[in-house]
Amino acid sequence: MTWQTNIVPPKGLPVFEPGWVWLVGAGPGDPGLITLHGVNALAQADVIVYDALVDTRILDMAKPHAERIFAGKRGGKPSPTQTSISERLVELAKAGHRVLRLKGGDPFVFGRGGEEALALVGAGVPFRVVPGVTAAIAGTAYAGMPATHRDANSAVTFITGHSMTGEVPDNLNWDAVTNGAPVLIFYMAIKHFGRIAEKLQECGRPADEPVAFVASATTADQKVHVCTLDTAAEVAKKVSPPAIVVVGPVVKLREQLDWLGKAAEWQAKAADPV
Template identity: 60%
Template sequence: MMTDTAAHTPDTATGPALRPAGVDYPEFLPGWVWLVGAGPGDPGLLTLYALQALQQADVIVYDALVDDRILALAPPATERLYAGKRGGRPSAKQADISETLVALARSGRRVLRLKGGDPFVFGRGAEECQFLHAHGIPFRVVSGITAGIGGLAAAGIPATVRETNAAITFITGHAANGEVPDSLNWNALAHASPVLVFYMGLKHLPVIVDRLVAAGRSADTPAAAVAEATTPRQRVVTATLGTLVEAIRTAGLHPPAIVVVGEVVSLRQIIAAGARQAGP
């Protein structure tokens, strides 16, 4: 389901992009598709290449989690095509999105495929690259800050701390069929990775918690959920692994959200407090 919707088109746009000296800006050529990560939400976390793409694209094919403030950085006349996917809601089919990218590029337009976070972190960017390559469409990939890094930082939770973890694992909370992935080695996750970050995991969090605890992860491990990270609507709930499901239910937290399990969560109190004291 691909829609051309004025309702998703912001009313304002900024002026020309800043172009600091010393940056080699690749030309956004007609007939090309750029797959660009929009980051977790805050427009300030965009890359310079992402900003260039927003201001030069002829058409933007964007996902559900792309913040309206980011879309507003494109000129008002730029066409915007909504191609969002949200669990349990009517969503665009991946095959339709890929076909649309090819058709737009073949029409000679500069096509920006704008994805929340990073295109290659649970973003199906690799699938779209393969499809474009198979159809002879040139493309470029521009990385974005993934929620498992930027979202944690915004919540005052470091991804790594020298004293607590030398590894971090990113995990999707649901597979293509909408269920918890059956290929996960829960015993390895429970024992081998000090910090676990689950994307799209709220729906199946009770199952995830049960499997981690059954595999040997302590129910007393610090844990947190960060919803709508880096946006004005950001909310953070901290608890333990064993109490996180109830804490989220009590707080009324809803997707999109990431869940982090590990001792790094215990540093939030210090880091978040320090950030508040420092001010904007």
């Protein structure tokens, strides 16, 4: 489907002016999770610079003839540098284009959107930020695990699983991270989760604490692997990224709240209520 609209957006939504860059979060996968501001941006953009995890159905919402430029970065594969991406955004904007930088999830949650925004500021390019639904929120919800639940946790911590060097973050206070919230949600942590699990146990998390890996969250390929902290290293070897890792008591709620897994059963009952 191609999204058809005039260049004038619906009442109350902003006009995408030439020479601007909009940093837009596309959500974690399911195209229904992009915001109305994001759809409005797609309808007006002249150029879309998009990441590897952006669903093609979201790109199909763009106006006809909008230029699409792939800027995905995937581990272990040839990828554009962050500097080259930022320079391209500046170049396109200064050429008078409406430039949509479309990023998976939320651009300011482990998405390096802040770096791109600072590059735009340095170059004198006006920009707008459109937040997106981040994987730690949507992925847990689609896997039947609330990120917070009154009987389980009053705090949740989002953590990146690797540093700028690609290794386990060494600038974290792991004792504080481990004990600061009952629920921990890790991004980009599959490669190093064996070591991360060791650190968490060294700092006091119990070996039998529930863990869930949610791979390809909110997509048709979503897979959920549930285990415990002491077995997580072995389970991680079977998980294909992209994935988030959830540690804590909310994982147990999946047994009752796996609405996605129960959808077919519920639909069958609705079709044949007898």
